[in-house]
Amino acid sequence: MSDRRDEGMATRRRVLGDAHVDRAEARTTAFDAPFQEMITEAAWGHVWSRAGLSLRDRSLITLALLAAQGSDEEVAMHVRATANTGATPEEVMEAMLHVAIYAGVPRANHAIGVVRRTYAEMGVEP
Incomplete structure (x- = not known):
């Protein structure tokens, strides 16, 4: 290795x-x-x-890119990872706002649904 x-x-x-x-x-x-x-x-x-960059910053960038691509399972995985990277729900929402402007409202809207469901599974109240 x-x-x-x-x-x-x-x-x-x-x-x-x-x-x-x-x-x-x-x-x-x-x-x-x-x-x-x-x-x-x-x-x-x-x-x-x-x-x-910090893991937090990389986490937010990754979430925005995955949301812009419509990669639902990967978005959910990286939302769960925010528990380890320190990215807050508020910061994740800020990233989703960027997705809306730069990749489109439908992509952001869909990703926000994935984020909300994932946070609910985690027991996190955004």
Whole structure:
């Protein structure tokens, strides 16, 4: 294993939590192992582990980008990760307002529904 992968795995666990990462690792097959290795090293090791932005800031940027793409499951996963990154519900809503202006009201409206449901599942009152 590379140092970048090790650093990526540590950051991935810090952001998503051990339980989530353990479930993902347990579901990994020979078919998707190359993808798991790539995202651990590239996304988590090369980008999320950089010192230029806080995990909170990266969390908000990621949520806005995922919402703009309509990636519901990923939005929900990264809303759950805010418990680890420190992004508040108020800050997440600010990110969704940016999505509305720069990616469109329908995308933001839909993502806000995903965010609300995810917070409800987490027992968080936004």
